[in-house]
Amino acid sequence: MRDPLPIRALTYGLLAVFVLMVAVPLFWMLTTALKTNKALYEDFSYLPTSPTFEHFVRVVEREDLLRNIWNSFAVASTVTAVTVFVSAFAAFSIVRYRYRGREWVGRFILFKYLLPTAMLFVPLYAIVVALGLGNTLKSLMLTYLTITVPFCTWMLMGYFRAIPAELEEHAMVDGCTKIGALFRILLPLSAPGIVASAIFSFTLSWNEFLLALVFTSDHTTMTTPIKLSMMVVGDQYIWGQLMAGAILASVPITILYFIGQRFVVQGLSAGAVKG
């Protein structure tokens, strides 16, 4: 049944408003990066008149932004690899073994959700300095686990619960060890959950701001968000380069998201409903 005309008009009218609302800032980010400084600060125009890539060249050559992007990448991929293993083991242990206190881990993860980073960053900073990790990428790799591991453990618990234990029991009857059953049965069957937790860990680490701001203090250890935010205060006429940098920082994460989109949506519902 098709909708009556006024409803359709309203639907498409609202849709146009929403699309415009989302498109304008994105359009402005893209075109700012392509305009010359003269076009940005003297002759205002809505469309770029003589597009140029000079801001991209400058942000890479003068600001050495690739260094910071590489830092972000190193931190995010390390955190992701560690998180997936650690969370899969933890979720497996909680869901499949019976022992006292295991339900406390689940409760603690919820409690963690209530604990703001604003409360933890001062003590974490003290710990990082005490471990001799001040101003290193390792400090970020270590502390980001406090964000990713509880979240991914929680999500994977939802996935593992949905898979009947009989499958692993059969495999064990056939001579597989319990850990073997984890790797051969449970992990392949919950591959969407693993992919979702990997995407979450990578994205959270790539985007994290507060801890990176507190822990790192020079160009060689800064991740992309901190480097770009430092550039804002540095120069009045920085916006072309800044938007070029913003595009470089967004592209990998946006591609990653759209590749793994369906797993992420499933992952959200698995954690929320089955958890």
Add this chain to the structure above:
Amino acid sequence: MGLLAPTVAILLGLILYPFFYAIWLAFSDKTIGNPGQFVGFRNFAYVIAWPQFSAAVTNTVVFTVCAVAIKFVLGMAVALVLNQQIRGRNFFRAFLLLPWVMPAFVVYLVWRWLYDPLAGLINYALMDLGIIGGPIAFLSDRSTAMASVIVAHAWRNFPFYAISFLAGMQTISQELYDSAQVDGASRVQQFRHITLPSLYHIIGVVLLLTTIQTANAFEPVYLLTGGGPSDATMVYTMLVYVMGMVNLRLGEAAAVATLFLPLLIGGVLIVTIMLQRKANA
């Protein structure tokens, strides 16, 4: 059980220990390089008497309530539109998700540039349309700063509400709407009596999660205004950062964070109870 060891180590060493350490800090006069001694409630008394703290309480509440309300209404409207039979629905769903997929720090830098008083798009567009006579310094004027931060934050975060509500709407059986239509129910009545009640559970989860996140937001304020002008956008996370990392007064920074914890937990409890009542009613 050994499988759980790394996670337990992270939970105890990097979450529980820092949590208690933060509470101890709030009762001490520790600064960087000095071990610090127990000083009782001195930090709390000092912090509470400070005008910046009451500004932070008000600003955090205003920011959270307004931002959640805008994101909720916008997200619901977008979900309702995307739930209609429209052409290219998958494309529009992916497109309207973009603000939430992009890194938050990127979004706030883009908005800072949009708001720029000298060369920003918003000022040019408003002047071209004849709405304003001269440029407005959105982020450095007391009367516009908070609203500007809220708008940027809502722009970045409404898609999460939209996809969550849309996922819920797609599980509602079409038959319910068909029979309501036969009974002559209007669209508004269908929304109130079919769509909304079916979404109570999802609305509850989304509100709970995002209220906590919004109250703890740091990036929009840090990247747009830094808490200014004259504390007009000073939310509590920004105050903790300024006290701890700029003024290096760790005890007072921890005291601010500790004072806000019961407020956050209380807020969460109120939302949960209200939602349960609504669901049972």
